[in-house]
Amino acid sequence: MVSNKSAGEQVRVRFAPSPTGRLHIGGARTAIYNWAFARATGGVFVLRIEDTDPDRSTEENTQIILRALRWMGLDWDEGPEVGGPFGPYIQTKRTHIYAEALEKLKAKNAVYPCFCSKEELEQKRAAAEEAGKAYIGYDKTCRDLDPAVAQTRIDAGEPHVWRLRVPEGHEPIEFDDAVYGHMSFPADVMDDMILVRSDGSPTYNFAVVCDDTDMRITHVIRGDDHLSNTPRQILIYEALGYPIPTFAHLSMILGPDGKKLSKRHGATSVEEYRDEGYLSDTMVNFLALLGWSLDGETTIIPRDVLCEKFGLNRITKKDAIFDETKLTWMNGVYIREMTPAAFVEAARPWLCKAAGCDDDGFFEGHRVWFEKLYPLLAERLVRLDEIPDKIAFLFWGNNIILDADSVDKTLKKEGCRAKEALLACRDVLADTSISWNFEALQDACKALCEPMELKPKLLFQPLRVAITGNMVSIPLFESIELMSRENVLARIDYTIDHVFEQ
RNA sequence: GGCUCUGUCGUCUAGCGGUUUAGGACAUCGCCCUCUCAAGGCGGAGAUCGUCGGUUCGAAUCCGAUCAGAGCUACCA
Numbered sequence: 001m002v003s004n005k006s007a008g009e010q011v012r013v014r015f016a017p018s019p020t021g022r023l024h025i026g027g028a029r030t031a032i033y034n035w036a037f038a039r040a041t042g043g044v045f046v047l048r049i050e051d052t053d054p055d056r057s058t059e060e061n062t063q064i065i066l067r068a069l070r071w072m073g074l075d076w077d078e079g080p081e082v083g084g085p086f087g088p089y090i091q092t093k094r095t096h097i098y099a100e101a102l103e104k105l106k107a108k109n110a111v112y113p114c115f116c117s118k119e120e121l122e123q124k125r126a127a128a129e130e131a132g133k134a135y136i137g138y139d140k141t142c143r144d145l146d147p148a149v150a151q152t153r154i155d156a157g158e159p160h161v162w163r164l165r166v167p168e169g170h171e172p173i174e175f176d177d178a179v180y181g182h183m184s185f186p187a188d189v190m191d192d193m194i195l196v197r198s199d200g201s202p203t204y205n206f207a208v209v210c211d212d213t214d215m216r217i218t219h220v221i222r223g224d225d226h227l228s229n230t231p232r233q234i235l236i237y238e239a240l241g242y243p244i245p246t247f248a249h250l251s252m253i254l255g256p257d258g259k260k261l262s263k264r265h266g267a268t269s270v271e272e273y274r275d276e277g278y279l280s281d282t283m284v285n286f287l288a289l290l291g292w293s294l295d296g297e298t299t300i301i302p303r304d305v306l307c308e309k310f311g312l313n314r315i316t317k318k319d320a321i322f323d324e325t326k327l328t329w330m331n332g333v334y335i336r337e338m339t340p341a342a343f344v345e346a347a348r349p350w351l352c353k354a355a356g357c358d359d360d361g362f363f364e365g366h367r368v369w370f371e372k373l374y375p376l377l378a379e380r381l382v383r384l385d386e387i388p389d390k391i392a393f394l395f396w397g398n399n400i401i402l403d404a405d406s407v408d409k410t411l412k413k414e415g416c417r418a419k420e421a422l423l424a425c426r427d428v429l430a431d432t433s434i435s436w437n438f439e440a441l442q443d444a445c446k447a448l449c450e451p452m453e454l455k456p457k458l459l460f461q462p463l464r465v466a467i468t469g470n471m472v473s474i475p476l477f478e479s480i481e482l483m484s485r486e487n488v489l490a491r492i493d494y495t496i497d498h499v500f501e502q
Numbered sequence: 503g504g505c506u507c508u509g510u511c512g513u514c515u516a517g518c519g520g521u522u523u524a525g526g527a528c529a530u531c532g533c534c535c536u537c538u539c540a541a542g543g544c545g546g547a548g549a550u551c552g553u554c555g556g557u558u559c560g561a562a563u564c565c566g567a568u569c570a571g572a573g574c575u576a577c578c579a
Contacts, residue, residue, distance in 0.1 A: 228574035296516030460537035
């Protein structure tokens with residue numbers, strides 16, 4: 001077996017999604033590993049679109065995947081839209097590569113045309129299953145057709161595929177997987193697989209081998225659903241006489257019930273997580289840790305550390321369950337580490353939603369004001385989409401929507417002296433000699449506690465309900481500072497009128 | 503059916519024959535802080551390392567068997 005990994009050679013890896021849907025969590029993790037490995041080794045990260053399935057591949061999906069990768073910050077060195085020396089990077093535009101490879105195989109008699117129709121094959125399979133034995137593979141009907149006869153049928157326009165002529169008595173196919181270790185597969189169970197379909201298009205196994213070779217890929221890092229395909233591909237590499245890259249297979253990502261992750265489990269694409277208010281830093285960190293560890297102790301691993309320390313040697317073989325709880329916790333950590341400016345930028349959709357206005361002028365005009373919100377919000381958020389609920393009250397103007405439960409528990413509670421407290425605070429907040437700044441206002445209100453013989457809680461909670469509408473809110477006086485005196489006084493007046501005067 | 507892989511707290515994981523009374527993180531429980539909610543600090547509980555047998559003075563770590571789960575076995579990728 002030849003290895004294509006000579007010492008000192010630059011690492012070239014690739015992420016090769018098929019555009020049959022959005023970028024799935026599992027695919028995103030594969031992309032992250034490839035990207036991080038390239039960055040850690042000073043290698044090249046290639047993006048290739050595998051759209052050889054004409055029925056399911058769409059240009060729209062390709063765009064969705066590119067957008068998702070960009071959002072995660074996984075920049076590719078070669079691929080769609082950035083080009084590179086081994087393009088094009090979209091399989092349907094590389095048909096000449098596969099055609100040349102097929103000619104090469106024909107010349108070596110390593111392939112043969114097969115005229116069995118899909119229907120015939122399916123019948124045989126069904127018959128085998130009924131007979132009790134499961135289908136053993138293609139029965140090689142066309143393998144030994146007389147070449148001249150075959151050529152005549154081809155010339156007559158009879159539909160045919162091209163199959164690999166797997167050498168008889170081939171020794172077990174062996175390779176060293178970077179994560180699974182030494183692998184050995186008996187060759188006699190390998191089918192004479194189809195390389196080129198009757199419409200002339202290449203099948204997956206054939207296309208990957210041609211492309212990975214052509215693009216000088218040194219390490220194939222992909223999902224372990226391809227582990228069993230690897231010996232098949234090695235057979236193709238051998239037939240073509242191409243050097244074999246290093247393989248690294250990644251375990252699967254499962255849903256909470258231990259079954260393959262699917263829509264049934266909720267969000268499965270990175271875009272859905274983005275729309276729920278997860279940060280791209282969170283996604284990269286969390287997914288990187290699903291199947292890989294830095295040292296077994298560190299959980300928060302910023303992307304620059306990932307890019308420096310990532311390696312194939314600490315990848316797990318075990319399937320991992322995708323636990324959203326931990327993802328959510330981690331998102332909170334990253335939110336707390338942001339700068340106010342970065343926060344406002346990332347949170348724009350939800351900030352605007354809270355304000356009920358999303359035009360550019362409004363947003364730009366409120367940037368500074370929004371940044372002041374960051375410290376109040378950061379330690380209470382775990383997802384960005386929680387923002388509207390927490391700050392909506394700031395945009396109510398002179399109006400106030402009182403939460404019934406909060407009113408009962410803090411304003412109408414027996415002996416709580418809420419009305420008295422509100423009146424006293426109102427006087428402080430109406431006093432224009434006190435500067436409109438949260439510390440000054442807070443100190444002035446707090447000074448009321450002693451003479452009134454009220455615990456801070458009994459003074460502040462009624463005020464909180466009167467101004468925010470709820471007994472649970474972001475910090476009270478910081479919020480007041482961000483509102484106008486007019487709005488604040490109006491809300492207190494309204495609350496006093498409506499709660500206490502029947 | 504055949505081929506192949508996996509199996510450590512609920513979850514992600516560390517562990518590579520003795521330094522392990524199996525470490526960390528999330529979740530959970532308790533306490534502290536506190537004008538709410540959080541965040542933060544401290545502490546607790548939680549894994550006889552799938553099971554059984556073997557090798558060894560000694561095994562989560564090596565070997566065998568067994569069970570359970572997964573992938574592949576397509577003119578899908």
